[in-house]
Amino acid sequence: MKKKSIKDIAQDLGVSKTTVSFVLNKKGDEKNISKKTQKMILDYIKKVGYQPNQIAKSLKNGTTNTIGYLVPDISNPFYAKIGRTIEDLLWEKGYHLIIGSTDEKKEKEERLLNMFLNRQVDGLIIASCFIKGEVLKSLSEHNFPMVFFDREDPGCLANYILVENKTPMKEAIQKTIDKGAKKIGLLSITPDVYSLKLRIDGYKQALLDNGLEYDQNLLRIVDHNRIKESAQKELKYLIEAGVEVVVFTNNQITATAIWLMNMLYPEKVKEITFVSFDNLDIFDYSMPKVISIAQPIDSIAKQSVEILAEVIKSKKIKNTRIELKPKLIVR
Amino acid sequence: MKKKSIKDIAQDLGVSKTTVSFVLNKKGDEKNISKKTQKMILDYIKKVGYQPNQIAKSLKNGTTNTIGYLVPDISNPFYAKIGRTIEDLLWEKGYHLIIGSTDEKKEKEERLLNMFLNRQVDGLIIASCFIKGEVLKSLSEHNFPMVFFDREDPGCLANYILVENKTPMKEAIQKTIDKGAKKIGLLSITPDVYSLKLRIDGYKQALLDNGLEYDQNLLRIVDHNRIKESAQKELKYLIEAGVEVVVFTNNQITATAIWLMNMLYPEKVKEITFVSFDNLDIFDYSMPKVISIAQPIDSIAKQSVEILAEVIKSKKIKNTRIELKPKLIVR
DNA sequence: TCGGTTTACTAAATCGGTTTACCAAAAATA
DNA sequence: TATTTTTGGTAAACCGATTTAGTAAACCGA
Numbered sequence: 001m002k003k004k005s006i007k008d009i010a011q012d013l014g015v016s017k018t019t020v021s022f023v024l025n026k027k028g029d030e031k032n033i034s035k036k037t038q039k040m041i042l043d044y045i046k047k048v049g050y051q052p053n054q055i056a057k058s059l060k061n062g063t064t065n066t067i068g069y070l071v072p073d074i075s076n077p078f079y080a081k082i083g084r085t086i087e088d089l090l091w092e093k094g095y096h097l098i099i100g101s102t103d104e105k106k107e108k109e110e111r112l113l114n115m116f117l118n119r120q121v122d123g124l125i126i127a128s129c130f131i132k133g134e135v136l137k138s139l140s141e142h143n144f145p146m147v148f149f150d151r152e153d154p155g156c157l158a159n160y161i162l163v164e165n166k167t168p169m170k171e172a173i174q175k176t177i178d179k180g181a182k183k184i185g186l187l188s189i190t191p192d193v194y195s196l197k198l199r200i201d202g203y204k205q206a207l208l209d210n211g212l213e214y215d216q217n218l219l220r221i222v223d224h225n226r227i228k229e230s231a232q233k234e235l236k237y238l239i240e241a242g243v244e245v246v247v248f249t250n251n252q253i254t255a256t257a258i259w260l261m262n263m264l265y266p267e268k269v270k271e272i273t274f275v276s277f278d279n280l281d282i283f284d285y286s287m288p289k290v291i292s293i294a295q296p297i298d299s300i301a302k303q304s305v306e307i308l309a310e311v312i313k314s315k316k317i318k319n320t321r322i323e324l325k326p327k328l329i330v331r
Numbered sequence: 332m333k334k335k336s337i338k339d340i341a342q343d344l345g346v347s348k349t350t351v352s353f354v355l356n357k358k359g360d361e362k363n364i365s366k367k368t369q370k371m372i373l374d375y376i377k378k379v380g381y382q383p384n385q386i387a388k389s390l391k392n393g394t395t396n397t398i399g400y401l402v403p404d405i406s407n408p409f410y411a412k413i414g415r416t417i418e419d420l421l422w423e424k425g426y427h428l429i430i431g432s433t434d435e436k437k438e439k440e441e442r443l444l445n446m447f448l449n450r451q452v453d454g455l456i457i458a459s460c461f462i463k464g465e466v467l468k469s470l471s472e473h474n475f476p477m478v479f480f481d482r483e484d485p486g487c488l489a490n491y492i493l494v495e496n497k498t499p500m501k502e503a504i505q506k507t508i509d510k511g512a513k514k515i516g517l518l519s520i521t522p523d524v525y526s527l528k529l530r531i532d533g534y535k536q537a538l539l540d541n542g543l544e545y546d547q548n549l550l551r552i553v554d555h556n557r558i559k560e561s562a563q564k565e566l567k568y569l570i571e572a573g574v575e576v577v578v579f580t581n582n583q584i585t586a587t588a589i590w591l592m593n594m595l596y597p598e599k600v601k602e603i604t605f606v607s608f609d610n611l612d613i614f615d616y617s618m619p620k621v622i623s624i625a626q627p628i629d630s631i632a633k634q635s636v637e638i639l640a641e642v643i644k645s646k647k648i649k650n651t652r653i654e655l656k657p658k659l660i661v662r
Numbered sequence: 663t664c665g666g667t668t669t670a671c672t673a674a675a676t677c678g679g680t681t682t683a684c685c686a687a688a689a690a691t692a
Numbered sequence: 693t694a695t696t697t698t699t700g701g702t703a704a705a706c707c708g709a710t711t712t713a714g715t716a717a718a719c720c721g722a
Contacts, residue, residue, distance in 0.1 A: 005708055016672045021710060032669050054449040055389045056708035059677050064386065066429075066450075075415035077408065084406035087432055096446060098397075098429050101418060115427060118385040119397075255612065262616030281586065282613040285593030336678055347702045352680060363700050387678035390707050668719070675712080682705080690697065 004050055013044055024052065058120065067308070068116035070100045070109065070126045071150075078251055078278055078295070079127065082149070085301035086125060093309055095122070104129045104224055123308045125149065129193060131156050145311040147304045151193050157319045159311065161303045165195050165277075168293045168326045169202025170209070172275050173247060175291055175330055177210050181245045181273065185218040185238035187231065187257060188249035199249045199277050218243065222253060231256045232264070239265060244272060251278035258286050279329055294327045335381050344375055355383065389451065398639070399447035401431045401440065401457045402481075409582055409609055409626070410458065413480070416632035417456060424640055426453070435460045435555055454639045456480065460524060462487050476642040478635045482524050488650045490642065492634045496526050496608075499624045499657050500533025500578075501540070503606050506622055506661055507576045508541050512604065516549040516569035518562065518588060519580035530580045530608050549574065553584060562587045563595070570596060575603060582609035589617050610660060625658045 006024070010017045020041055022031045028038040044050075058064040067090055071079040087097050098121065100112035109128060113135045116124060123145035128136065131153035139146060140158055149161040173184065186203050188196055200219070207214045218241065220234035235257055238246055248254040254276035261269050269287040276283065279294035303322050311318050337355070341348045351372055353362045359369040375381075389395040398421055402410040418428050429452065431443035440459060444466045447455060454476035459467065462484035470477060471489055480492040504515065517534050519527055531550070538545045549572065551565035566588055569577055579585040585607035592600050600618040607614065610625035634653050642649050 006710095007708070017709085018672055018674095018711080019670085022671095025710085032671080034670060037670080051445060051449050053390075053451065053708055055386055055395065055451050056677090057710080058386045059384075059390050059679090059708080060710050062677075073415065074405075074418065075408070075411040077406070077411075080406040080408075080411040083430075084404065084432060087405065087430065096429060096431070096450075098427060099414075099418065100427070101415060114382060118382050119427075120384065120386050259612065259615055281590065282617065284590055285618070286613065286616060337680095338678070348679080349681080349702060349704095350700090353701095356680080363698080365700060368700080384678055387707090388680080390678080390709085391680050393707075664722090666720085669717085670715105671717105672715080673713090676710080677708105680706080683703090685702080686700095688697100688699070690695100692693100692695075 003053075004048055005053065009041070009044060009048075009050060013040060015041070062120075063122050064120045065095050066119065066121045067095050067097055068100065068112075068119075068121040068124045068126075069097050070102060070112055070116070070124060070128065072102050072104045072127060072129065074099050074101045076252060077280060078150075078297070081297050082301050082304075085298055086305055089301060089305040093305070102129060106130045106133065109133065110135050123147075123312050125304050125308060127151055131158070143315075143317050145308055147308045147311075149300055149304050151195050153194060159307050159318060160321045161300055161307065162195070162321070162323050163295045163300070163326050164323050165198035166202040166205065168328060169199045169247075169275075169277060170206045172277075172291050172293050172328055173203060173206035173245070174209070175328075176245045176273050176275060177206065177212070179273075182212060183218070183241070183243045184212070184245040184247060185220065185241065185243040186247040186249070187220050187222060187234055187238065187253055189222050189224040189227070189253055191221070191249065196249050203247050217241070227252070227256055228260075232260055235260050236264075239268065239272075245275060246272065247275040249277050251276065251280050254278070254290065254292075255280060255282070258282075258288070258290075261288060279327075283329070283331065289331050291331065292329045294329050296324050296326065299324050334384075335379055336384065340372070340375060340379070340381060344371060346372070393451075394453050395451045396426050397450065397452045398426050398428055399431065399444075399450075399452040399455045399457075400428050401433060401443055401447070401455060401459065403433050403435045403458060403460065405430050405432045407583060408611060409481075409628075412628050413632050413635075416629055417636055420632060420636040424636070433460060437461045437464065440464065441466050454478075454643050456635050456639060458482050462489070474646075474648050476639055478639045478642075480631055480635050482526050484525060490638050490649060491652045492631055492638065493526070493652070493654045494626045494631070494657050495654050496529035497533040497536065499659060500530045500606075500608060501537045503608075503622050503624050503659055504534060504537035504576070504578060505540075506659075507604050507606060508537065508543070510604075512576045513543060514549070514572070514574045515543070515576040515578060516551065516572065516574040517578040517580070518551050518553060518565055518569065518584055520553050520555040520558070520584055522552070522580065527580050534578050548572070558583070558587055559591075563591055566591050567595075570599065570603075576606060577603065578606040580608050582607065582611050585609070585621065585623075586611060586613070589613075589619070589621075592619060610658075614660070614662065620662050622662065623660045625660050627655050627657060630655050 006017050006020050010020045019033055022028055022033055023038050023041045069083055074080055102109040109130050125147050127150040147159045152160050152162055191197050191200060204214055222234055223230040272288045274288050274290040276290050276292040279292040283290040283292050307320055337348050337351050341351045350364055353359055353364055354369050354372045400414055405411055433440040440461050456478050458481040478490045483491050483493055522528050535545055553565055554561040603619045605619050605621040607621050607623040610623040614621040614623050638651055
């Protein structure tokens with residue numbers, strides 16, 4: 001039993017495709033289709049359970065009601081939760097989501113981006129590792145509806161939904177200093193992303209403000225291709241250097257470090273404090289104690305969707321830059 | 332600068348659409364297009380950066396290379412991780428993912444399902460709360476490529492990728508009984524899903540096998556519409572009843588309970604043992620100690636994709652039922 | 663009862679590809 | 693040289709919708 005098309009319906013009822021299409025699109029009255037015919041078509045539609053082919057619609061209309069969601073890893077709770085919220089918000093507006101995970105790889109990002117474009121997405125919501133890239137740049141120039149979140153390239157004009165980085169990081173670290181911390185280390189994945197750089201700046205600023213020495217050796221970079229091994233090595237370095245506080249620039253690295261601490265140094269989990277940019281539910285009851293900077297997931301999602309919808313609708317160039325305030329959670 | 336279509340390319344080069352299409356699809360030799368013309372077209376394609384419109388392709392070919400991924404909540408780590416793995420596996424086969432979260436609501440599930448179908452997905456990977464539903468049933472009857480995972484309706488023939496439920500649950504609980512537990516409670520979300528019922532059966536069986544009394548009052552059901560409040564109430568009941576072990580039927584409820592225990596009964600976290608169907612990374616270092624039944628995420632994803640690809644390719648009816656073995660993690 | 667308007671509806675073009683069927687010229691064969 | 697085959701292409705139909713431009717018939721006022 002093949003699916004019925006408008007053509008089939010028209011034939012079955014002895015009317016034209018045009019008439020059926022008008023009725024389906026609620027243009028029956030406007031287009032002077034008699035009530036009788038309208039009813040006949042609507043009844044038949046219901047009876048056979050006709051569903052329009054969105055692909056055909058998309059081809060004709062030039063719009064797919066599809067948004068691409070491009071992030072480093074959809075299984076990272078931060079991106080998963082934002083994705084989920086965006087899914088719900090977009091659904092209300094009649095859009096739905098295609099997803100892509102880039103693994104922070106430039107090549108994968110460009111391939112996914114091209115896939116999205118070939119599939120004629122109406123817009124993109126992106127946490128990109130490579131905003132400067134050819135494809136994105138050209139899209140930007142041609143005014144393709146896009147919203148960037150989580151990451152920014154200050155050299156590129158675009159719509160950004162961001163979260164303040166430097167100051168919150170500084171303030172979170174200040175809390176530990178207020179409690180007497182003197183030796184503070186930092187663990188970050190490769191900071192080729194501007195927002196990570198800012199978080200690290202916050203770290204340096206906190207030290208500076210308090211007259212603490214900035215020791216370059218205590219700023220450790222983890223290779224994001226082999227997080228576990230690399231983090232273990234760098235964490236070990238910091239522990240052996242005798243730090244009282246370890247600062248992390250995102251949730252993934254904090255989670256890894258918590259796990260490592262419990263596996264390798266269970267005796268030390270009570271002496272050390274973690275500071276994490278990004279919050280995770282588990283921080284509420286894991287050790288070491290974590291002071292975290294919680295990004296406002298709902299706001300990020302809401303703003304992204306709002307700006308995107310606006311840009312799609314207005315078809316005008318827009319370069320909004322929204323900086324949201326994160327929430328400091330001291331435990 | 333509008334995007335070029337095949338028609339534009341053909342006009343620019345003074346050849347026909349047909350010729351361009353043949354060359355683009357590597358049918359140049361087969362269709363006797365001269366090397367010279369082929370090169371000319373390919374060079375021009377590269378120069379102007381032509382990208383085919385997948386929507387048009389889909390309309391003509393009747394296949395979209397798109398798979399729908401329908402789960403209760405894409406931000407649940409279990410579904411997020413499986414989704415991520417599936418994304419990667421499908422990508423290799425030239426497919427990509429559209430996602431939908433049902434929130435365990437029948438109505439939402441049907442709406443999303445219809446959306447997927449209107450968008451002409453080539454197949455579906457589903458953790459459904461409502462397999463018996465009209466839409467799914469009719470799809471099944473018309474032999475639409477689908478794979479169900481995580482959940483089963485034994486009354487419906489289909490492709491299932493499942494994990495053993497009863498025995499592993501029984502064995503996990505046995506570990507706690509071996510260590511002397513006598514009073515064992517259970518917390519589950521509303522078990523309107525067959526696999527949850529089986530997990531609960533495993534719980535009952537464990538008690539039975541060991542001559543322990545099955546006290547209906549210790550089997551508490553949490554309302555999945557307001558998990559936190561409901562779980563708090565039910566957990567309180569169990570704690571006050573003096574249980575030594577609490578069993579959970581999925582990760583979400585375990586995670587909530589861990590959080591609640593640490594918030595409300597920090598003094599008891601060391602005395603109580605949790606048993607969780609589904610594993611989470613945090614169990615490695617959270618309290619109370621968790622004995623967990625880890626579902627083989629990678630295998631689930633791999634099998635789902637494999638079976639789906641097979642069904643799509645062969646266009647034959649198939650009713651595979653694969654039951655994977657979970658891994659018991661004792662901490 | 664004639665011209666204009668409204669009513670009720672339809673043919674055909676279009677979106678951007680793929681594919682079938684066909685054709686002229688050149689090359690190969692009889 | 694006449695005929696067949698191969699080479700190198702093209703026109704047009706098609707996928708399933710939307711939309712423009714139009715057309716008969718009914719109606720309506722003068």
